Amino acid sequence: MLAFEDISVRYGRKTVLKAASATLQSGQVIAIVGPNGSGKTTLLRAISGDTRYDGTVALNGQDLSVLKPWQIAEERAVLPQISTLAFPFQVIEIVRLGAQASTTGHQDVIAQAALARVGLSGYANRFYQELSGGEQQRVQLARVLCQVWQPVVNGRPRWLLMDEPVSSLDIGHQLEVMQIARDFADQGGGVLAVMHDLNLTAGIADRVLLVHAGQIIADGTVDSVLTDDRLSNAYGCPIRTRSVPANGRWFLLPGTNAA
Amino acid sequence: MVALSTDSSALRDRRQTARAAHIWLIGLLLISSVASLAIGASGTSLWAALDKLAQGQELDLMERVVLWDIRLPRLVTGIVVGASLAVSGAVMQGLFRNPLADPGIVGVTSGATLGAIIAIVLGPLLPLAFLGTAMLPVFAFVGAWVSMVLLYRVATRAGRTSVATMLLAGIALAALGGALSGLMIYSADDDQLRDVTFWGLGSLAGATWAKVLIAGPIILGALLVSMTLGRGLNGLALGEAAANHIGIAVQRTKTIAILSVAAGVGAAVAISGGIGFIGIVVPHLLRLATGPDHRMLIVNSALLGASLLLLADVISRVVIAPAELPIGIVTAILGAPVFIWILIRSRGVVDL
């Protein structure tokens, strides 16, 4: 369980996130959506410990502010939106950086398995800097998977926090990464992802938090949260949503007043 | 859980290369050490002296002075200084995520230089005669330490150290140190100017047991502490946020890195003057050879830095014997062309 309560973040005098609260269950893929500048990434950064915040974040019942970095790292991994890397590390070396002290015995095996999971097993000895942006993003995902390879350890679910995990990927790899998130949740872990693409979100998310102007304005299933009025208001443009006739799945048509 | 599929047959693991390098570099250090003890301007023979000792004979005065009071403290100084400069380079580069960083860019060197120049120029006027020949190293160490801690304080707000602020403030502090040094130099007399120049070129010639006993433990302590930084610096290569995500205590890593470099380089520069190049070249060579994993890099840097400085010292005392070339000249003359050659060869293969 990942719970946050009354999370507020200020940058200087500007409050970019106001009293956000939610209790998230593992076994689900939970998406944070919202327009640019709404505060959705800030919310994830607060939960990840990247930014100072007021309020509390608790992971499996423990307040993060009293835990050491390595204790937190045992229970959640974070995939940043943009990754930089200094020095010419090889791909497998980066994936191994995710390994934790508790990842005993099989660290190297897990690292290779994580690399295979993102479809890059042949890339182990390639230099990271030589890869394309999409490949680099998948290497980072492999590193994150290596960190929380088993979604549940001793009955405690682990969490994957992802900031726009598919932003630089083609459609095939987008679906692949979403499937990885789905599998992680299905095996008992928790996934919390900031998502830009609402259609992709609708295809995977069990729960959606819609953030607008620094506040969570709606929280629930795809169908209950992503309504035409709410989206049009939040994104500041007319938005129509439809259901796929065959299976009733939600989708959004780009453009105004689409039929 | 996904099946653990592995096709490790083709996988090359640079950690194994790096571990093998431990062995090679220990060998190199042993050879360098023997060379440092055996080769010198005087005709004193290490082997003859060992032979005498083995047979229970007394060494004569010249053997005792040359081997015990000159070459041995010089060997120990060379090892700790070389190791400290190379390790500090590796740590600074890891901390600043930049292969060009060395203790010079954060003002440690300029602080030490200012301290040394104050000791040379103002020393005779200060009521510190009790320090004797220890005055210069003490001042240099204090200069290095004060400048580093000052920078650290400037760059740290609410418990977080901004590496970028530290870099910028370091440039400013280095400029200030340079100006104050210039002020000292302006009021220096001719002989003091010569002393300042020679100090800046670096030398192990002034190595004594007294200096080894004071500076050695500081440097060794700093080296040992640095050895614990490997994982933290690896994490920092991903950026501070990602390092925190994978469980690195980022602020603690930064603090330890900064303080150990200040102590190690401060003490090293204090007893040997300005020796350039080791801190940049050694980590870079090792990164090319065995990869940037700091857990391996720091240990190997210590070994290679010590070896190279010992060899440079042997050259410095032999090449124009009985006179000596300042070692900073040797490291730069030999190091710079080799470094450029390596850069040309590896250009395009590996991004800095």
Added chain:
Amino acid sequence: MITRRDFGLIGLAFAAQSGLGHAAQYNRILSIGGSVTEIIYALDQGHRLIARDTTSTYPPQALDLPDVGYARALAAEGVLSVGPELIIAEEGAGPPETIDLLEQSNIPFITAPDTYSRQGVLDKIRVVGDALQVPEKASTLARKVDGEIAAATHGITNGDQKRVLFIISTQGGRITASGIDTAADGMISLAGGINAISSFTGYKQVSDEAITAAAPDTILMMDRGGDHGAPDNVLFNMPAIATTPAGQNRSVIRMNGLLLLGFGPRTGQAVKQLNTALYG
């Protein structure tokens, strides 16, 4: 480059020497400092020298001796390797660590005082003579040098003393000149001139206006040969100098550095040469 074999040879020579211990007279002498070396040769004791420092460049046969490096940055093992029984050094030789080690090695280390005056030269000659155990020769040399200085300075009246500016460098158009308490200042006084700059000690960069204000009648420089010193047309075209009496009269004296500033046995000769150039 020195080979292992050379070390061996030095070692043998060394072993042979160390057996001598405290003989009545030391015959393997290391001289540190240009003026000390000159004095040793002037005392006809040059044959006893086995090595010198970098500043010992006169007389020419001194250059054949091994060079142990710069006087203030001596390396202990380099010094020991030439196997000296006695070291005579000008004041200021170092560093202290090296001197300590030499003392531990039971090698007598004599320091010759270095003050920039007539008496200073005489003292230096006596100290070196005593160290070489040739005090009579030293007295003779000291008297000779004293006589030469006296002769050179004879007959200078205080009324028409010339103002002399000693310039050590004009690098990049910036003039570095001598204040007081320098060898140059001492020589200018001995030769009957007045140092045009008395506001600071040592050698310092001087502003153009300060040089104009100093109003030297003549410029004194070291003759370094080749193009190292500024040629006359460059020197006198420097704005600071052009305005001075020296610049208007194009008056410059160039002398060998060690001769002029060494305060050794040739000091009388140097004073005479400078005095003649000033007033001759």
